[in-house]
Amino acid sequence: MKEILLYIVPSTNYFQNVCNIIKEHICPGKFLIYVTTNKSTNHLKGIFEGMKINAQEIFFIDCISKSIGDLNKEDKNCICLEGPQEITGLSIAINKAVQAIPGEKVLFIDSLSALLIYNDDCTIAKFSNFIINKMRINNVKTVIIALDSDADTKTIKIVSSFADEVKKDAY
Amino acid sequence: MHIDQFETIISKMLGIVEIVLLLTATYYLYKIYTFNRLNKKWLLFPMMTLFFAFRHFLILIKFNFIEELIVRYILFDQVFVPFMISLFILLGVYDMLKKFESFEIIEKQTHKKTVEMYNRKKMRQ
Numbered sequence: 001m002k003e004i005l006l007y008i009v010p011s012t013n014y015f016q017n018v019c020n021i022i023k024e025h026i027c028p029g030k031f032l033i034y035v036t037t038n039k040s041t042n043h044l045k046g047i048f049e050g051m052k053i054n055a056q057e058i059f060f061i062d063c064i065s066k067s068i069g070d071l072n073k074e075d076k077n078c079i080c081l082e083g084p085q086e087i088t089g090l091s092i093a094i095n096k097a098v099q100a101i102p103g104e105k106v107l108f109i110d111s112l113s114a115l116l117i118y119n120d121d122c123t124i125a126k127f128s129n130f131i132i133n134k135m136r137i138n139n140v141k142t143v144i145i146a147l148d149s150d151a152d153t154k155t156i157k158i159v160s161s162f163a164d165e166v167k168k169d170a171y
Numbered sequence: 172m173h174i175d176q177f178e179t180i181i182s183k184m185l186g187i188v189e190i191v192l193l194l195t196a197t198y199y200l201y202k203i204y205t206f207n208r209l210n211k212k213w214l215l216f217p218m219m220t221l222f223f224a225f226r227h228f229l230i231l232i233k234f235n236f237i238e239e240l241i242v243r244y245i246l247f248d249q250v251f252v253p254f255m256i257s258l259f260i261l262l263g264v265y266d267m268l269k270k271f272e273s274f275e276i277i278e279k280q281t282h283k284k285t286v287e288m289y290n291r292k293k294m295r296q
Contacts, residue, residue, distance in 0.1 A: 031288075031289070031292075057292065059284070059285055059288055061281075076284060076287060076288065076291075077284070077288055078284070079277065079280050079281045079284055081277065082273070088274065089273065089274060089277050092274055092277050092278050092281070093277050093278075093281045096277075096278050096281040096282050096285070097281050097285045099282075100281070100282045100285040100286050100289070101285050101286075101288075101289050102289070
């Protein structure tokens with residue numbers, strides 16, 4: 001079974017592609033842990049409703065809402081981090097969420113390209129290697145999104161080598 | 172060799188070693204910062220050791236060889252430098268504490284919210 005998937009997504013119709021990938025992996029009985037680095041949870045929930053994706057079934061690790069001031073403290077399905085630069089906090093939140101939820105789950109990282117804006121290449125490569133190996137040990141299916149414009153960067157090439165499969169088409 | 176000359180040589184040699192040790196510590200502290208880059212305030216630690224090295228350097232080059240500068244030097248060495256070092260340590264350690272506290276909060280909140288979400292899902296089923 002292919003556990004670690006890297007999707008190289010075109011920047012045009014980016015979010016439509018992301019939603020299609022989510023639909024491909026979400027199913028009843030499975031938990032989706034969604035790491036967002038470029039859209040706030042409130043905004044995502046609105047989009048997901050329109051796309052007929054049940055956001056109540058998704059746990060959000062939000063790296064952007066706090067920094068842009070779109071924080072909803074009452075949100076029960078979301079944990080907000082200081083910002084996309086807080087890689088240590090992100091690793092802690094992912095690990096804790098994976099450990100706390102029993103059964104099948106999917107980790108969705110949207111996206112490596114956004115993390116690369118706030119962190120250097122080496123940090124993101126180390127983070128990706130750590131998360132991928134952790135998820136592999138815990139048998140957690142992991143979907144990582146990256147923009148096609150970053151496909152030739154050193155970091156994405158390194159992460160490609162860690163993944164079980166790299167998908168490069170539009171979805 | 173006169174005892175005073177011997178003391179001067181020893182203090183000079185130890186002074187150079189101290190500067191080397193402090194500069195090495197500065198480098199290591201900076202490396203620690205670059206590993207996580209959690210907060211710029213953590214740079215206060217290498218700044219502190221650099222300040223210390225600068226202080227030793229001033230002693231070594233005999234900043235007080237001119238009589239009039241002795242008072243200024245004592246003020247610098249015994250008041251200003253210890254004050255700045257204490258301030259840097261306090262700010263750096265406080266920020267480090269806050270950061271580690273925030274990690275604990277993230278860990279606890281994630282655990283609580285994911286377990287609650289799992290239970291809600293079970294109830295719906």
